[in-house]
Amino acid sequence: MLRKLLLATAATLAFAASPASAALVDFEGLPVGDNPNPLTISGATFETLGGFNFIATAGGTQSLCTSTSAASPANCSNDLSVIFDSAVSDISFTFAGNNITTVGADIGDVQIFSGATLLGVVDVIVADSDIFGTFDLVSLAGFGDVTSLLISSTDAGGVLYDDFSFTPGAAVPEPATWAMMILGFGLAGGAFRRRRPQLALA
Numbered sequence: 001m002l003r004k005l006l007l008a009t010a011a012t013l014a015f016a017a018s019p020a021s022a023a024l025v026d027f028e029g030l031p032v033g034d035n036p037n038p039l040t041i042s043g044a045t046f047e048t049l050g051g052f053n054f055i056a057t058a059g060g061t062q063s064l065c066t067s068t069s070a071a072s073p074a075n076c077s078n079d080l081s082v083i084f085d086s087a088v089s090d091i092s093f094t095f096a097g098n099n100i101t102t103v104g105a106d107i108g109d110v111q112i113f114s115g116a117t118l119l120g121v122v123d124v125i126v127a128d129s130d131i132f133g134t135f136d137l138v139s140l141a142g143f144g145d146v147t148s149l150l151i152s153s154t155d156a157g158g159v160l161y162d163d164f165s166f167t168p169g170a171a172v173p174e175p176a177t178w179a180m181m182i183l184g185f186g187l188a189g190g191a192f193r194r195r196r197p198q199l200a201l202a
Contacts (some may be wrong), residue, residue: 022090025164027062030055034071043085043168051078056160058096058132063160066153077158082149087114088166089144094135095159101129108153110138114145124153135162145169 025042032055038047046053046064054067054076065076076097091112100107108124120143127136140146146166153159 022165022167026162027055027064030062032057032062038081043088044164044166045081045083045085047081047083049079049081058160059135061135061162063096063162065160066158073160075157076160077153077155080149080151080161082151082164084147084166085168087145087147087169089141089146089169090167091140091143091146091149091165092137093164094137094162095124096132096135096162097157097160098126098131098136098153099156100126101131102126103129107155107159108151110140111150111152112140112143112146113148113150115147119143119146124151124159 023043025044025046027041030041035053035055037051037053038045039053040046048066052067052070054065054071054073055062056065056073056076057063064080065073066078066080067073068075068078098107103126105126106123107126110122110124112119112122122138122140124138125136128134140149151161
């Protein structure tokens, strides 16, 4: 009985502490052209502020254009708001289509928030001079407990965004799970006390 209680408690703890797997939003499978704005997909909501969510094809992959006009990917320079369903970490995304091709050029900013608190600002940096052939990476891996991003571009015509990767935070156990864990520890402790050897009196 004691062994079963300990195994059940250990299983509950392992479930409560199990790490979440990374999510990836790559916009594949969405119709090319205008899409809902805001657009909710795979644990995050993407909203082009003051414009339109336009799915365009670049470098053989579908990407998000924060379009300034309906039915057109000609100008993708509007700000992008990304709101996560729950707090996340290990965030990264890619961009392409920048008109400024100087390696090392700063073509935008990412504001990183936890609730209403600004955690930091990261520059969007051009990593290679190829406009559409390859996507440049923006890593926000140093930030945790992130609930939203605000991404802006200073590049003429803006950029296309793709491959948003993030890891949801560890799930908080439900109250019933906490109750089962506490009960399991209490019963295990009681069983240990009952099984203590009694000292024989001389």
